[in-house]
Amino acid sequence: MDKWLSHPTSLKIISVIVGLLLWAVVHIDPDTSPQTATSNIDTKTIEASVITADGLDTDKYVLTAMEPTVVRLDVQGRLTVLFNASSKDDYVVQVDLKGVKPGIQELPLTVKLPKGITLVEMSPRTVTVQIEEIITKPFEPQVIIEGKPAEGYIVGASTIVAPTTGVQVTLPKDDMSRIGAVTTEINVEGADKTVVNKKAKVIVYDVDGIEMTNAIVSPETLNVEVKVTPPLKMLPLQVRYTGTLPEGLSLLSVKPAIDKVTVYGEQKVLDGLQVYDGAVLDLSKVKQTGTIRVKTELIDGIKAIDPAEVELDVVVAPVKTRTLTGLDVSIEGVASGLSAAIRTPANGKFDLTVSGAEPVLSSLKATDISIIANVEGLGPGMHVITLQVDVPAYVQTVLADGQTLTVTIEITDNSIPGSGGDNSEEVGGTPTEEPPTPTTTPPPDTSEETGNGDGNAAGGSTTNP
Secondary structure, three states, X not given: OHHHHOOHHHHHHHXXXXXXXXXXXXXXXXXXXXXXXXXXXXXXXXXXXXXXXXXXXXXXXXXEEEEOOEEEEEEEEEHHHHHHOOOHHHOEEEEEOOOOOOEEEEEEEEEXXXXXXXXXXXXXXXXXXXXXXXXXXXXXXXXXXXXXXXXXXXXXXEEEEEOOOXXXXXXXXXXXXXXXXXXEEEEOOOOOOOEEEEEEEEEEEEOOOOXXXXXXXXXXXXXXXXXXXXXXEEEEEEEEEEOOOOOOEEEEEEEEOOOEEEEEOOHXXXXXXXXXXXXXXXXXXXXXXXXXXXXXXXXXXXXXXXXXXXXXXXXXXXXXXXXXXXXXXXXXXXXXXXXXXXXXXXXXXXXXXXXXXXXXXXXXXXXXXXEXXXXXXXXXXXXXXXOEEEEOOOEEEOXXXXXOOEEEEEEEEOOOOOOOHHHOOOOOOOOOOOOOOOEEEOXXXXXXXXXOOOOOOOOEEEEOO
């Protein structure tokens, strides 16, 4: 053996074998080894990869249902690649809805995988979708008031300040018919003044009162104003007058632009009011026909008035006079057992001169004027009674300076024989004997403020002094 190993040829052969082994150790790639390659490849299962919809024309359609919504993925790749792609978001499963029409249909799924990973299996490979057409309609939202204002205050009208053009609601066509109300809610709890420009969310409810969360609303919020005021009441507007018209003019008409005003105050004060007469027209400022603005003054415990001013359409015309003759005089207040008769004027009739605009006077009738002699509380005898004259609006009695409108009335006791009680109702006649000196007795004060008191009032009841 030693002899063989020492032989030169054997040494050469051994050297070649050792060199080949060394070369193999240096140049062979361990990755090419079948055993090593198999150990670096693995599989992975993604149990619930979410399906996403792509390509839908959202201006026209909406995806209302999809079944299933997730899929199972079996993928394969190198361990390092699988490890780096550990999130479900790295695996994108899509259904292409481009060009899809409304209805229920089954469509194939596609998957996008990270680089270096391949799909082994996807389950399921299709998905069922329901597509519906969407429409947009305008709605006028209702303002819903929540909460209670401060004590002694009430909630008044609510107004949408901005935008004032309503809201646009977008829903699937089938859902649109189920809309019950489009509302915006505002809370006034504890408020003691008007709530102004408060932002309120717009909410869409179905016919069962359930919020439709899938509704798209534009705009999503509105600016709302809610009036919080003391108690209020609507009252008819009655214009009062002060001052005197310029000489030669008479009122033909006064027409307010509105016939009612809203007054605010304590409820017990409002309950006692039947008319509002706090709008006063100063006749001395009326120079010609036209429109005059007057303030609405606070009266009778009223805290506020709406509106604060009113417009009056005032028409004036040259003043004219007219005398109405033979007017009846009514006697009122005769006590039981007594009778009364007019002695002066002798015929029991009365002549009255009035003034006003020509169109008013031309239509004036005798029955439009009431002349009353009130003898309430007077006993038998001759009495000079100051007359109460009621004329229509925009008509005035014409009196000379210091003049009074009076009649002489004889009151007799019907129980005294020969007192003339049977003829006490006669109008006119001549007493059989010289009557006693008459006493002037003013009637009870039944006058009302109707004008300026000097013949230029706007009309109404007038008690002649």
